Each structure stands twice: as C-alpha cells, then as structure tokens.
Amino acid sequence: MLGFGLVSPGVLPLQPEAAPSAPEGQAFVAEPSTDPDSPVPQAGPLQDLLVTRLDDDKAQDVVLIDLKGKSSVADWLIVASGRSQRHVGALADHLLRTLKDMGMGKARVEGMPNCDWVLIDAGDVVVHLFRPEVRAFYNLEKIWSVEPPRSAAAI
Numbered sequence: 316m317l318g319f320g321l322v323s324p325g326v327l328p329l330q331p332e333a334a335p336s337a338p339e340g341q342a343f344v345a346e347p348s349t350d351p352d353s354p355v356p357q358a359g360p361l362q363d364l365l366v367t368r369l370d371d372d373k374a375q376d377v378v379l380i381d382l383k384g385k386s387s388v389a390d391w392l393i394v395a396s397g398r399s400q401r402h403v404g405a406l407a408d409h410l411l412r413t414l415k416d417m418g419m420g421k422a423r424v425e426g427m428p429n430c431d432w433v434l435i436d437a438g439d440v441v442v443h444l445f446r447p448e449v450r451a452f453y454n455l456e457k458i459w460s461v462e463p464p465r466s467a468a469a470i
Contacts, residue, residue, distance in 0.1 A: 361417070361440055362391050368413050369395050372406050375447070380459045389441040394455050396447050400430040403444050407433040410442060 362379060369377050374395040383390050397403035407427060414422045414437055426433040431449045435442040443455055 359391075359439075361419075361437065362393065364413065364417070365393055365410060365437075365440060365442060368410055369393070369406060372409050373398075373402075374406055374444070376450075378456055380456065382459065385459065389436075390439045391441070392455070392459055393440060393442045394445070394450070395442070396445050396450050397430075398447075400446060403433055403446055404430040406444050407435060410435055410444075 366377060366379060374397060377393065377395040380392040380394065381390070382388070382392055395406065397406050404427065407424065407430070411422060411424065414420065414435075419437055422438075423436040424433065431446050432453070433444040435444070445453070
C-alpha cells in the first residue's frame, strides 16, 4: 500500500480495505495535493459530488480511478458495490437524479432492468455499480490500475 491510501498509481480506495464497508459516514477520501507532480490524482467537483452521493447512500467499497492518459473514453472511473439488486438500483437512481439536478440529464445508463451491474456514462466520469459477486468476477479495478507498458524506444 502506497502513501495516502493508494492501492496502486491512479486508484483511490475511498473506504478502508479491511472492512467490507466503512462505518456510517466515515468513507476514506485521500486528501488531494496541490502539487502537480503528486502521485495522488486530483478529482473535480463532479467526481466529488458523485462519490459523496454514493457515500450518503451507503455504497460499499467505493473506488475512484484516474483514467487520464489510459483511455479516451473518460477521465475518471468510479466503481462501487451495493448490497443487493435493489440497493444497486437505488444507488443508480439517486446518481441519475443528482446528475439531472446538475443539468446533466443526458447521462447514458445500461443495466437498470437487472441491477447486477449498472453503468452510468456521465461524459468525463463513468460509474460502475455492482452487486459484490459480480464486481469480484469482473474486477475492473485490477484492469484499470495496470500501468501501460513502456515502449521499446523508452528503454
């Protein structure tokens, strides 16, 4: 484990790793650094709002992943778990309402009928909400936390 609670570069756990979920109202958030060379990625207001909403709704194991330089699809990825299909659906519904209140009502949503894995595409931020078993199977954090290989010219 690196400093500031980083699991690996670009991945911020927002709840303690040891517990399946943080105690009520005590999600772990790494303090952003004002230093541009800091290994801690700096989240923007949209990411902060979505993470706060997930924390308020008792989402489990919330992780914020910096995708800048790794993907052209989005700059940030938020991954969180709900306790059941109903909880995942409620988390998604509350995030969609929050986005609509911010004037971003055009967010695309996939997976709402089953609520095993709900994806919300809000432009620069993509949110994945899972049931715990589905999240463990796909393990998105591992996929996106891998650093890109160095080119042969850089060696």
